[in-house]
Amino acid sequence: MINPMSLEGKSIIITGAASGIGRECAELCYALGANLLLLDLNKDGLLTLKDSLDGSNGSVIIREVDLENLDSIKGVIADAKNELGCSFTGLVHCAGIPSVLPLRALSNEQFERVMRINTEAGLVLAKCFSSNSGHDTSKQGSIVFISSVYGVVGSAANVAYATSKAAIIGMTKSLAIELVKKNIRVNCVAPGFIKTKMANGISSLFDNDYSDKIEEMHPLGWGEAIDIANVIAFLLSDASKWTTGAVFNVDGGFTAQ
Amino acid sequence: MSEKEKLALLEETFDVDEGALNPEMLLNDIDEYDSMTKLSLIVMVEEEFGKKLTGAEIKGFKTVQDILNVMV
DSSP states (O other): OTTOOOTTTEEEEESTTTSSSHHHHHHHHHHOOOOEEESSSSSHHHHHHHSSSSSSSSSSEEOOOOTTTTTHHHHHHHHHHHHHTBSSSSSEEEOOOOOOBBGGGOOOOHHHHHHIIIIIIIHHHHHHSSSSBBBBBSOOOOEEOOOOOOTTTTOOHHHHHHHHHHHHHHHHHHHHHHHGGGGGGEEEEOOOBOOOOHHHHTTSOTTTHHHEEEEEEEEOOOHHHHHHHHHHHHHGGGGGOOOOOOOOSSSSSGOOO | OOHHHHHHHHHHHHTTTTOOTTTTGGGOOTTTHHHHHHHHHHHHHHHHOOEEEOHHHHHHOOOOHHHHHOOO
């Protein structure tokens, strides 16, 4: 039986792999046959994840990395590539931090931190991946960035996060054009609200009916991490070989209204 | 920090005029005490006093004095 979303023979970098969308993406990509380089600040989470993968599919390498330290990223990728023994064919930048702050409470430092992790780190990762030493030039490469519904529409107390996620969309479209000569596709997924630790943390700041209000904003209700991971896997696979520069609104209908 | 200085800090957080707040005021009577102000309050208390307010604590605030009491 043909599986158009098979990731066998592909080696994929996933940031934010220890939890949420990144973790779900890692588990799915592993099940689809990929070799993985999993990056996160949470080393224990990475170890738990690696132990849970049954060893019957591809190789899995983990690296603890602080994406806020942009200068450290290149060395981490290079070192992991040596251990994996091959170049990479895919990159997914799932790592990110929320920033629920009204404008009056937002400092320059907080804004810069959100931009550094959510957006600039993605740029640095793309640079490492697209270099001839990072990307397997014999195969079509695929970069997947994660934006957000709040990179597409506005919301109060969210300007730093929204800016970082809107910038991801600009990055996606620009790099899609620039990297086509290197046979690398670049797409992004803009998720709606899904049940993750990040979402639960935000919910705790508001009234009890906040969760209900969020659900009402999505015609299909709250999403799950696997909903996002499925689309990421599609974009990493050969099934999407003619798709680049696209923004996939995987949001239960949030932005359709 | 004196009570006057704390009130000034709160007035900035609430985005109201100087002198607009007094300790006896009920928070429900202050139009500016909305979700934006509550989020700003969390940031201010952490930055100025090193405390992380929880959602439950915020819900428990009834008067301006209740907030002043945690600003130590």
